[in-house]
Amino acid sequence: MRLDLIRSTLAATAAALVALGSAHAQQGVTDTEIVVGDILPLSGPPALLGAAHNLGVKVAIAEANAAGGINGRKLRLISEDDGYVVSRTLAGVRKLVTSDKVFALTSLSGTAQGQAALPLVRELGVPVMSTISIFEELYKPVSKNVFSIGGDHELGAKALVAALADRFPGKKWAIVSQNDEYGEKVREGFEEVVKQKKLNVVSNQIYKKGQVDFSSEMLKVKQAGAEILLAGGVLGENAAMAKELERQGHKIPFGTTYVSRVNALLGLMGTAAENLYSVDFVALEDTPRGAAMMDLARKHLTEDEFKKVNRYTFTGYAGAKTMFEAFKRCGKALTWDCTIKQLDSLKDFDTGVTTPVSFTPTSHFSGPAFTFVRADLAAKKFVPVN
Numbered sequence: 001m002r003l004d005l006i007r008s009t010l011a012a013t014a015a016a017l018v019a020l021g022s023a024h025a026q027q028g029v030t031d032t033e034i035v036v037g038d039i040l041p042l043s044g045p046p047a048l049l050g051a052a053h054n055l056g057v058k059v060a061i062a063e064a065n066a067a068g069g070i071n072g073r074k075l076r077l078i079s080e081d082d083g084y085v086v087s088r089t090l091a092g093v094r095k096l097v098t099s100d101k102v103f104a105l106t107s108l109s110g111t112a113q114g115q116a117a118l119p120l121v122r123e124l125g126v127p128v129m130s131t132i133s134i135f136e137e138l139y140k141p142v143s144k145n146v147f148s149i150g151g152d153h154e155l156g157a158k159a160l161v162a163a164l165a166d167r168f169p170g171k172k173w174a175i176v177s178q179n180d181e182y183g184e185k186v187r188e189g190f191e192e193v194v195k196q197k198k199l200n201v202v203s204n205q206i207y208k209k210g211q212v213d214f215s216s217e218m219l220k221v222k223q224a225g226a227e228i229l230l231a232g233g234v235l236g237e238n239a240a241m242a243k244e245l246e247r248q249g250h251k252i253p254f255g256t257t258y259v260s261r262v263n264a265l266l267g268l269m270g271t272a273a274e275n276l277y278s279v280d281f282v283a284l285e286d287t288p289r290g291a292a293m294m295d296l297a298r299k300h301l302t303e304d305e306f307k308k309v310n311r312y313t314f315t316g317y318a319g320a321k322t323m324f325e326a327f328k329r330c331g332k333a334l335t336w337d338c339t340i341k342q343l344d345s346l347k348d349f350d351t352g353v354t355t356p357v358s359f360t361p362t363s364h365f366s367g368p369a370f371t372f373v374r375a376d377l378a379a380k381k382f383v384p385v386n
Contacts, residue, residue, distance in 0.1 A: 028103030037102035042081035056316025062300035131319035139365035157189025174203035177232025186232035239268035276375035318351035
């Protein structure tokens with residue numbers, strides 16, 4: 001009798017420990033709901049990127065919920081606005097995971113913000129999908145719970161510069177990039193192609209993030225005799241550079257990474273975008289896959305929300321859809337460990353807007369191919385370069 005009592009006590013204790021571990025791993029999950037979190041800039045100039053990305057996550061959630069949810073559970077999103085400020089990113093991540101107790105994160109905001117938050121999310125252990133801004137530290141070395149889809153900024157710069165060098169051989173180059181982690185990645189990619197293709201660089205400048213007047217920098221570009229420019233800004237800075245070059249009568253081929261591959265940039269640049277080139281890893285809006293995504297967004301977003309849709313809506317959707325596929329494969333027993341295990345074994349998953357996504361336990365980065373594109377001013381959009 002005493003032995004039976006001891007066995008019963010041990011079994012109850014073991015069950016309690018298992019339940020305690022499961023409760024921790026399954027935070028944000030009930031019988032009817034899965035709560036996910038988003039941290040990104042929803043205010044200020046970077047909101048053109050962050051708000052659009054957030055809408056992509058909302059579209060993926062609406063699509064899943066309209067189909068009955070994931071294994072009977074409906075998805076709910078809690079979003080935090082970091083304003084593109086590192087300290088707010090850290091506070092927002094901690095709030096989402098420890099206070100709101102979300103099950104997973106579908107964003108880590110921008111480059112500097114993601115770099116600052118990476119140690120924290122590694123410590124917390126929550127599954128993370130990063131697609132809005134990709135940098136090497138996200139996936140090298142591999143973090144057990146962090147996955148990335150998209151173009152690393154360095155790889156994006158390399159693809160763009162190589163494509164421009166082939167299209168405009170023998171030209172004198174200039175690069176003007178901002179003084180932060182993103183600008184550094186752009187410079188690294190640029191310099192690698194410079195060495196490979198022996199490009200002639202006549203002007204190399206770094207500006208302060210948030211700068212609005214580029215008259216001095218563009219004058220130096222002109223005086224150096226540069227015939228092609230790589231702009232390592234985000235949006236407003238790139239537009240200001242292009243317009244200043246036009247004002248100085250020095251309109252030359254002008255490259256920006258996929259960060260600026262939004263049609264709104266063409267409106268900011270006006271006729272200065274005549275020689276604008278970029279690359280991207282998501283479908284262009286008027287391709288068959290892009291058009292299908294636009295139709296899906298129109299179906300699930302309000303009219304005002306739909307006006308904010310751009311390429312970042314596509315990245316938000318791709319990342320969330322990939323994360324939700326892992327949830328689906330876990331069945332009813334949804335845990336952090338299962339989610340990570342399913343992502344580790346994901347192979348050739350079709351997001352609908354990128355090339356197929358694959359991960360392994362030793363590679364948490366799925367880098368799709370880049371498409372070389374140019375601005376079409378008449379159509380006010382980007383089109384593939386033939």
